Ligand SMILES: Nc1ncnc2c1ncn2[C@@H]1O[C@H](COP(=O)(O)OP(=O)(O)OP(=O)(O)O)[C@@H](O)[C@H]1O
């Protein structure tokens with residue numbers, strides 16, 4: 001990957017979508033990807049915890065031209081009755097990749113076992129990597145930071161680039 005990643009960020013929160021509380025997680029993720037990878041942020045949106053709306057938004061981005069390399073969602077991954085982001089994501093995943101969030105939980109465990117309260121899913125939708133992150137700014141950033149070293153390589157592989165063409169990350 002020579003060119004900067006293209007990223008889209010979706011906040012899934014009833015309260016934020018109604019304007020009852022401020023979305024701090026979406027903007028924090030935008031800042032993270034810009035600082036970490038000089039990513040180009042194609043879009044950011046905030047939706048209520050509605051599975052149909054979440055699916056439709058992810059598909060609209062993934063089928064756009066150009067599609068984002070990475071679609072991050074934040075929120076709606078817990079056990080609450082309105083938490084449906086993992087179900088919405090699972091519905092449209094072409095290729096699930098649960099291992100990436102297993103790695104996040106494992107690496108977050110020394111900081112907090114709360115990482116295991118998130119049911120987030122991850123995988124490929126069309127040509128975009130989709131990752132569900134927790135809703136709190138802290139949970140979202142901790143989780144993304146925990147897997148940030150692996151993501152550039154994953155995106156390169158998604159685009160059919162071999163290990164030898166890797167420009168980011170670990171030279172192994
Ligand atoms: N987008 C966000 N920006 C800032 N804080 C958030 C956001 N989403 C969740 N939080 C905070 O994270 C904590 C966990 O919230 P909760 O599990 O209810 O979030 P959620 O289910 O993802 O969102 P919501 O309840 O708004 O639909 C709460 O303190 C909540 O205020």
Ligand SMILES: Nc1nc2c(c(=O)[nH]1)N[C@H]1C(S)=C(S)[C@@H](COP(=O)(O)O)O[C@H]1N2
Pocket residue numbers: 074075076077078079083108112114115116117118119133134135136138139140142143
């Ligand atoms: N690394 C990390 N993961 C975390 C947290 C955290 O503070 N740090 N918070 C957890 C909490 S308290 C919840 S309820 C779940 C789900 O959050 P969500 O429903 O807002 O997505 O994410 C969890 N994941």
